[in-house]
Amino acid sequence: MLSTGILKSRIQTGLAAFGAAALLAGAPAKAEEFLTIGTGGVTGIYYAVGGGICRLVNQKRKEHGIRCSVESTGGSVYNLRTMREGELEMGIVQSDWQFHALNGTSLFEDDGPDAELRSLFSLHPDTVIIAARKDTGIESLDDLGGRTINLGNPGSGTRGTAEVLVDALGWDMDHFGLVTEMKSAEQSSALCDNTIEAFLMVAGNPVANVLEAATTCDINIIPVEGDAVQTLVESKPYYGNVTIPGGLYRGVDADVPSFGLPSTFVTSTNVPEETVYVMVKAVFDNFDTFKTFHPAFANLKKEEMVVNGLSAPMHPGAERYFREVGLIN
Numbered sequence: 001m002l003s004t005g006i007l008k009s010r011i012q013t014g015l016a017a018f019g020a021a022a023l024l025a026g027a028p029a030k031a032e033e034f035l036t037i038g039t040g041g042v043t044g045i046y047y048a049v050g051g052g053i054c055r056l057v058n059q060k061r062k063e064h065g066i067r068c069s070v071e072s073t074g075g076s077v078y079n080l081r082t083m084r085e086g087e088l089e090m091g092i093v094q095s096d097w098q099f100h101a102l103n104g105t106s107l108f109e110d111d112g113p114d115a116e117l118r119s120l121f122s123l124h125p126d127t128v129i130i131a132a133r134k135d136t137g138i139e140s141l142d143d144l145g146g147r148t149i150n151l152g153n154p155g156s157g158t159r160g161t162a163e164v165l166v167d168a169l170g171w172d173m174d175h176f177g178l179v180t181e182m183k184s185a186e187q188s189s190a191l192c193d194n195t196i197e198a199f200l201m202v203a204g205n206p207v208a209n210v211l212e213a214a215t216t217c218d219i220n221i222i223p224v225e226g227d228a229v230q231t232l233v234e235s236k237p238y239y240g241n242v243t244i245p246g247g248l249y250r251g252v253d254a255d256v257p258s259f260g261l262p263s264t265f266v267t268s269t270n271v272p273e274e275t276v277y278v279m280v281k282a283v284f285d286n287f288d289t290f291k292t293f294h295p296a297f298a299n300l301k302k303e304e305m306v307v308n309g310l311s312a313p314m315h316p317g318a319e320r321y322f323r324e325v326g327l328i329n
Contacts (some may be wrong), residue, residue: 038079052293095309101262204296262309276317
């Protein structure tokens with residue numbers, strides 16, 4: 001039989017343990033923060049970018065409490081508008097539509113300037129790519145007249161840039177035989193099934209949709225060049241001449257001239273500084289790993305990513321990290 005002293009000691013120890021457990025059970029856990037990155041179609045590079053960022057962020061979510069997820073969306077224009085409405089926290093967007101959203105121009109004229117838009121960093125260069133089935137005989141921009149072409153779904157950066165190009169060439173949509181509005185994931189099969197004769201997309205090379213089309217049927221990549229194109233490129237701060245390397249897509253052996261622009265990662269002033277700091281740190285502290293997530297990331301350079309295509313002011317959280325590591329002064 002236990003003595004009174006030992007029994008009392010054990011009761012006190014048990015009560016202390018019970019009290020500690022009760023305190024732990026009742027203590028509020030660190031609130032988890034959920035962030036969603038708007039991307040593009042699931043077969044596109046924007047989806048891969050968002051997935052790569054979230055993968056790196058989520059590796060340490062138990063430490064910082066941020067859970068990152070991606071959403072497949074209609075693309076750049078949709079992402080910018082949905083962020084402005086507060087339904088997305090971050091987005092991958094073309095730098096031309098970042099510029100227009102910030103300034104309330106072009107497709108964002110009715111929306112007005114987005115004073116809350118903030119840059120994080122730029123990514124791979126996006127290129128205007130026009131693919132045509134080889135048996136159509138389409139080999140140049142002039143050959144597109146009267147043809148069936150997919151120019152991208154409404155709300156996508158591709159569609160917006162396609163409309164800018166069409167206007168710069170002095171055309172309108174009646175120039176084509178038929179303009180379809182398929183999402184990027186649909187257009188490769190539509191091309192090889194003879195539903196369309198050509199498609200335009202704005203994406204980082206090599207892009208899965210063009211690779212799929214080139215593997216399934218014989219294609220041409222159409223040069224996007226000429227006086228009108230060069231005037232367009234020189235008139236905008238975010239455009240530049242780009243070459244699609246020969247041999248990148250099956251059957252396309254020669255280099256193909258085009259134009260393009262940086263893709264960018266953006267957010268708004270509604271996302272806290274510490275949250276942005278953690279996300280940017282996750283990518284740049286693991287930069288070599290990030291570059292392996294897609295072939296288009298292979299030539300990324302940190303120094304260029306904090307400058308290129310960033311029309312909107314840099315978010316304080318990104319600025320804080322880049323100053324710490326010496327990427328900006």
